Amino acid sequence: DTAVSQTPKYLVTQMGNDKSIKCEQNLGHDTMYWYKQDSKKFLKIMFSYNNKELIINETVPNRFSPKSPDKAHLNLHINSLELGDSAVYFCASSRGLASSGETQYFGPGTRLLVL
Amino acid sequence: GENVEQHPSTLSVQEGDSAVIKCTYSDSASNYFPWYKQELGKRPQLIIDIRSNVGEKKDQRIAVTLNKTAKHFSLHITETQPEDSAVYFCAASKTGGTSYGKLTFGQGTILTVHP
Numbered sequence: 237d238t239a240v241s242q243t244p245k246y247l248v249t250q251m252g253n254d255k256s257i258k259c260e261q262n263l264g265h266d267t268m269y270w271y272k273q274d275s276k277k278f279l280k281i282m283f284s285y286n287n288k289e290l291i292i293n294e295t296v297p298n299r300f301s302p303k304s305p306d307k308a309h310l311n312l313h314i315n316s317l318e319l320g321d322s323a324v325y326f327c328a329s330s331r332g333l334a335s336s337g338e339t340q341y342f343g344p345g346t347r348l349l350v351l
Numbered sequence: 352g353e354n355v356e357q358h359p360s361t362l363s364v365q366e367g368d369s370a371v372i373k374c375t376y377s378d379s380a381s382n383y384f385p386w387y388k389q390e391l392g393k394r395p396q397l398i399i400d401i402r403s404n405v406g407e408k409k410d411q412r413i414a415v416t417l418n419k420t421a422k423h424f425s426l427h428i429t430e431t432q433p434e435d436s437a438v439y440f441c442a443a444s445k446t447g448g449t450s451y452g453k454l455t456f457g458q459g460t461i462l463t464v465h466p
Binding site: 267276277278279280281284286291292326330337338339340341342343344345 | 382383385389393394395396397400402438440444446451452453454455456458459
């Protein structure tokens with residue numbers, strides 16, 4: 237009964253490759269997010285979708301492309317991987333945006349290492 | 352955009368002591384302030400949050416205070432235990448407009464509780 241799940245947990249790949257990370261939530265939430273956590277543990281938002289619509293798109297290289305096939309899924313595709321992309325990528329979801337702050341529930345993270 | 356500063360970056364206490372972590376934010380329109388705990392290798396998890404219409408909130412050994420005038424908020428942990436050892440993140444967000452509840456995180460505080 238995992239609330240927010242991600243696959244894969246670990247991803248080791250060569251520079252220049254293309255890879256995807258998948259996220260699914262079974263909480264019935266409307267909003268999903270992708271965060272990047274770098275080696276210094278800093279957490280930064282990358283993207284957010286609300287009901288399959290992109291609503292937050294931070295300054296992220298266009299090699300990163302999110303896709304939300306339905307509101308329970310948010311995938312992240314990365315083209316032409318670079319060494320600096322090595323990080324932990326967290327998916328999160330929240331019930332919505334309407335009220336004053338909604339708790340965000342995080343997935344277990346995907347540890348990406350680019351060699 | 353919003354900027355959140357968190358101090359200290361590391362905090363070491365003896366079991367049973369209190370621990371205080373402080374954050375300041377830049378955007379006076381921010382109205383939601385959650386705190387997340389991240390254990391080693393795990394996902395961030397919400398431990399307490401506060402909204403701008405409240406000055407203080409307490410949950411057992413954890414309390415958060417908010418000073419809107421000074422734009423700072425703090426996490427207080429009393430009677431610390433070794434299992435409190437983790438990285439703690441503060442965050443700030445505002446609802447409405449184009450922010451869509453985007454969370455801006457502080458840099459994190461590594462708390463170590465020595466038995």
